[in-house]
Amino acid sequence: MKAPIGRPRGFDADAALGRAMAVFWEQGYEGASLADLTAAMGITKTSMYAAFGNKEDLFRKVLERYEQGPAAYVARALRQPTAREVATTFLAGSVATSTHPGDPAGCLSVQGSLAAGEAGRTARDLLTAWRDRGRVHLRDRFRRAVDDGDLPPDADPELLARYVMTVANGIAVQAAGGAGHDELQQVADIALRNWPPA
Template sequence: MGRPRTFDIEQALEAALAVFWRKGYEGASYADLVEATGVERPALYSAFGNKEALFLRALERYNAHYGSYVWKAIELETSRQVAQRVLEGAVELSTRFDDRTGCFGINGGVAGSDDSEASRRALIKWRADGEAVLRERFERAKREGDLPNDVDPSVLAAYLLTIAHGVAVQAKAGFPREKLSAIARQALSAWPGK
């Protein structure tokens, strides 16, 4: 019972996600969030908790709705295909929306005040999770002979995500997609194995 909600909670979350994606955690104010979602402050608090909780919910949604290309990529046949798909995905996602270029996980917070340390830690953990998934995939590739014996899967995974993060920074700076694609191709030429 009780008065029913007048807004769609997933729709509001998506709008909040877009704000955080564009402005980062600290750069996004409740005035921005209210304007983007069309939901008043107290309603946001009652639906999502405080700003940090809302940000984490947004990260969760970003991971499920936008970051899924990594989880799909690791199912490809060869490590090179995986690497290529990951970089393609990073370029595509970083330039998909003109009003929020780059990556939520990078824009969200690289540096900031001590107050927002928790949100940055959450993003770091999120990126580390992605790296772990790739590392495991490349360990398998090594066992299967897809990658030579002298490579370090953890370095390859870290290398790949380093490119992805760099691409995200460049995208946020306004680099066009074609340029980012050329960068990704260049990075791929460093890939060991076939």
């Protein structure tokens, strides 16, 4: 039974979504059971379905929140004035998000689909598409940098975008394995030493 129209929810939906994000981030899509999610959110399964839909719907909402919150560094990076600053900001954001105190280590977009079997295919495909959109945004930004003369004419925007994404994903995996902020920032710095000159 749905609550009557106009009746306020008995819980803070935004806070509940934040707690669900932490569960998916730490346990992955498949590892996060409905019992884990509802316990963390402090609501019943009925309330979860009424407010967020099924587990897949909830995961989509969590990914949107992640993109606007912990992963907002992607949008910030794309607004930087030079290609080098784009890459620097992107990798620094990956390090900061992957090692942020109080949050699970690593990156939701990487952790969420690791070891996903058939039951997690939808989440895995969703995360693959999400990461691919990030790569495309980087590629387009680097292409503009070539056109503007900020990158040399022979620079390959697609390859540079894949390089930055690969390093960022590797940072997330290393963070999940226990690597700390400072050592991962050093990795990011080393990765940019061979950045193409303008």
